[in-house]
Amino acid sequence: MRRLIAWLWLIPVPLAFGIDLLTSTGWPLITGAVLPVAAVLPILIRIQLGRTSARMLGIAVLGVFVALGLVAIAASMSLTVLWLSLVTLAMLGRFGSGPGPIALIAVLAVANIIVPSLLPDGLIFGLAFTTVIIVAISIGLMLRFTDRSFVERKATAAEAERRRIATELHDVIAHEVTGIVVLAQAAGRSDNAQLTSTALQKIEASGTRALEEIRRLVSETRTEAASRTPIAEGPQALRDRVEAYGQRAQISIDTGEIDDEAVWPVLDRVLVESLTNVRRHAGPDAPVTVSLTMSEERPTTLLMTVANGPGSGGIGAGSGTGLSSLRTRVSHLGGSIDAGVHEGGWMVRTRLPLTMKRDDGYYSRRGR
Structure with a gap:
């Protein structure tokens, strides 16, 4: 479910692109709609799949800039450019790190406010876009914190499981191994053949129990069993x-x-x-x-x-x-x-x- 929600941003892309193709007049607006779909969209998809570095977002931002320039020439807004600009801002907030992505966020946000302001009723468009841009950046930062929290929880769970296994091994095996060492010392210092034989039998029994406990612990770990059965x-x-x-x-x-x-x-x-x-x-x-x-x-x-x-x-x-x-x-x-x-x-x-x-x-x- 989490993976499905992460890809919901793709749904508006074909809808916005289809509307732009049907309503656009003139080559600047058509080119402005085709360019982000052909150049920016593949980069965003590969970044979310983890197949390319987040540094490629710089190329995506460049593609959005060019598309915004074509939109300014056409003096008509493109839904495709608007949506992919917002997605790029969100991904910069989520995956970017360091001063570079912060600068790209600032520049791209300003560009997305200035270009709509050049259109008819530009003031209204500019105010509306400012609100939407803030929401997009906030979503990106929220996803960034969610990813970090998920990694931390995963690391904490792994550490807790490691400690649980270490505790189980110590509690179960230390008792048997200590007994084996003591019996081995007693057998080595004794000249009594019967005592030595008895000690070796007990060592064998303790070693067998220790191996069984190790196998049980490994089996529980593989099957993600709950806590150990009370003894x-x-x-x-x-x-x-x-x-x-x-x-x-x-x-x-x-x-x-x-x-x-x-x-x-x-x-x-x-x-x-x-x-x-x-x-x-x-x-x-x-x-x-x-x-x-x-x-x-x-x-x-x-x-x-x-x-x-x-x-x-x-x-x-x-x-x-x-x-x-x-x-x-x-x-x-x-x-x-x-x-x-x-x-x-x-x-x-x-x-x-x-x-x-x-x-x-x-x-x-x-x-x-």
Whole structure:
């Protein structure tokens, strides 16, 4: 539809040209109508198609000038010249940049006011043309701003999609890759054949899951799928995460019945990132305590803490991308995340307000 509207200016051209041929007398007026159709119109079409540079508008302006001169000689206005002059002004406003196009707009606008003023009842024609010229230039500038806004929105959407994919890759793959590295280190330092075999099996399983997640993410991107399917639907998912982490991690949940399903995928993602960071920075032998309760200060707010003690050391420092993406996820639900040193280890505290039903039947978030 947008492309169709952009070409509506072509519709009056054959109508105006036909009227000029039927009503024109004398070669100056006929030549003045034929010249812009033969020389100016193809340039305007190619510029809008993007097949030639906007600098060619200078040649179009020259053609319009010649046609206006012929109209002045004939002392009779040509609808074709008038219309293509207005289209040229609009395109100068839309595609032109720098002092050159501004000068061409000024000169062409003045010429389109002076020539009609030389005709009978020229004052009325001049005033009318001044209004029409202002409208044409305004339309060109409006289209210029629309094009710029479209490019900016497209760039913003591309950047947002890039960040979404980067966040998905980090959230999904970092956990598995960290586990693979830790298991590989354990297998390399052990002389126990059974332990090495078990570690290699777990590495294979983690690598397979990572590949499946990458394929799923690529598939969603190609099909322009919506956001990722939630990976948790209740507190049991958090228990499973902690259990899969190992015996050094414990979890306690004391929240009662919660109907807000939106919080569980976010809490699960926070828990995965927190456990991954513990393994990466403190090491797999660091004790981890996870608790999920209702905030004492705000009874309608969930409070989850993931705290770890000191360990033997992990595989290196991170980039901070994970915590930044978590803050973005949590903020979408009106929550917040605090992280810092705690009793020789580290603690991540997450607050999420629950959705409460109001008296009017709508839902709102509380506890911000």
